[in-house]
Each structure stands twice: as C-alpha cells, then as structure tokens.
C-alpha cells in the first residue's frame with residue numbers, strides 16, 4: 001500500500017472540511033466551497049453549516065466549467081501569503097484559484113534544497129508559486145508554461161513580490177526540455193506538475209500517460225549528478241506505484257520516494273490529491 005504523504009499546513013490556507021464531493025477552504029480570511037472528486041466520503045459538518053461561513057461557492061455547469069456564486073458581495077480577487085511570498089488568488093471558471101495549496105510539500109522541499117547556486121527549472125509552472133519560493137531562496141529560475149494566461153498571472157505574482165530574476169518561457173514543456181538538452185543545460189532542481197492532459201503551444205492535445213516516461217527520461221538528462229526531481233500528478237491514471245517503478249528504472253542510483261499526496265482538514269477528514277514523486 002502506498003504511504004499517504006501529508007502536505008504541511010500554512011497560516012493563510014485551511015482545509016476546513018471536505019465531503020459530499022466538495023471541500024470547504026479558507027484562503028486568508030475568505031472561505032470558499034468548490035467541488036473535489038476525491039471528497040467522496042461524508043463531510044463532518046452539514047452543507048448548511050458550510051454555507052453560513054462561505055463567501056463564494058463554485059457551481060458546476062458543463063464538465064469542469066462553471067461559475068462562482070458570490071455569497072457575500074466581496075471582490076473576487078485577493079492575496080494570500082506563504083511565509084514572505086505573496087500569491088494572487090482569482091476565482092476561475094474552472095474552479096481553480098491560482099494556487100494548489102497542497103504544493104507546500106514541494107515548496108518546503110525546494111526551500112530545503114535551494115542555495116544561491118541553484119538552477120531551478122519549473123515545468124508546467126502555472127502561476128509561479130514554486131518559482132517564487134525558489135527565487136526567494138536565491139535560485140536562478142526558469143519558469144515554463146504553454147498557457148499565456150498562466151504566464152501573465154505568474155508575471156503579476158513575480159511583480160507583486162518584486163522578483164525580477166525569474167525567466168518566463170512560453171513553450172511546450174517537452175519541447176523546452178529537448179531544446180535544453182541540445183544546449184547541454186543542466187539544473188539542480190527540476191519540478192514538474194503535469195496535468196492529466198494539456199494543450200501544447202501548437203494547440204496539440206497532450207495525454208500524460210503517453211508522455212510520462214519521456215518526461216522522466218528528459219528530466220534525468222537535464223539534472224546535475226546531485227540534482228533533485230520533484231513531481232506531482234493529479235492524473236487518476238498514474239499511481240504512485242507506476243511512478244515509482246518508472247523512476248527507479250530511469251534513476252537507478254538515486255533515492256526514489258513516492259506516495260499519495262494528502263491534506264488533512266481541520267475537521268479530521270483526509271483528502272487525497274494525487275501522486276507524489278521525489279527523486280533525490
């Protein structure tokens with residue numbers, strides 16, 4: 001059985017409760033309700049108790065899309081702090097907010113591993129949380145994403161933190177890795193959080209289970225001898241076992257750690273998010 005690995009908690013984020021296909025979360029002082037397929041169990045509190053504390057509730061309309069119902073008339077944008085790093089929260093029609101709060105598991109690892117000599121490559125880098133954490137620790141940061149809106153948001157987060165040393169790259173992650181291999185560039189830390197599927201810059205649809213092996217092989221080519229790979233995936237098709245097996249084959253001399261990434265709610269519920277891989 002795969003070990004559950006719990007994401008460290010942080011002051012500006014709290015998973016208050018989960019269950020009935022949804023989660024109740026606090027971001028700073030703002031409380032939201034949004035769907036989560038992994039919250040298939042019964043919640044600790046009733047949904048009417050949830051409603052009394054929530055400021056926004058996501059209503060699904062079509063597939064993963066929907067809208068946020070504003071329950072208290074407050075603005076839909078605000079900031080949260082992770083230690084000294086500021087992130088802009090924005091409520092998107094995909095139910096996302098700009099932060100994956102369980103990524104504290106990687107943020108803490110990055111803090112632990114980064115020195116001012118570190119070259120940090122963040123692939124599928126989204127709004128730049130990990131890039132900023134590495135940047136604040138002094139790393140040289142390359143941030144790659146194939147979505148222009150994600151890069152614009154990351155740029156805003158960089159600006160709000162007066163962080164100007166990060167390089168933002170609009171590129172398909174795999175193509176970028178191939179180019180970097182040709183340029184013989186190497187990184188001390190490589191983080192990737194590939195979605196179950198995505199769209200590359202040339203509009204080509206991308207399925208993670210078809211690309212995982214090559215992504216890990218390229219990662220091995222791009223890492224320095226003592227480099228670290230941090231990978232999370234929310235794809236239900238990729239288990240920690242399969243991640244561990246592929247990684248052990250590709251990185252035979254390294255320590256491979258896998259598990260199910262989880263958050264524990266204040267009400268005592270365990271919410272599983274996906275698979276975690278650390279190669280050190």
Ligand SMILES: C[S@@+](CC[C@H](N)C(=O)[O-])C[C@H]1O[C@@H](n2cnc3c(N)ncnc32)[C@H](O)[C@@H]1O
Nearest residue numbers: 100124126145146147150172173193198199200
């Ligand atoms: C799950 S989010 C990553 C979250 C990030 N790790 C964090 O915690 O902030 C996935 C990101 O991958 C990007 N993406 C999807 N397909 C991509 C591709 N082929 N190449 C590069 N980025 C891609 C999306 O635009 C999105 O920003």
